[in-house]
Amino acid sequence: EALDVRRKRLLFRSWHRGTKETDLLLGSFAERHLAGMSDAQLERYEALLEENDAVLFDWITGRAPPPAEHDGEVLRLLIGFRYRPRPA
16 A cells, blocks of 8 residues: 555554553654654554554553564654643
């Protein structure tokens, strides 16, 4: 699929996770980083989105270590991301 369409789909999925905390964190992260991601990075981010919100949130916050298959550049970028509310 076209990269632009893929990024839009991932952005939508990032904002519509099911829990407000994860929506805000992943949606904001996606807005900031998706445009600059390579195909390989998009693939790794997409794999992260397949995970359960609670599990993913635990990895991001350091409550649980991520499995080796997810412990890479994209997850490290996500762990280092700091959510900032949008200006009103």
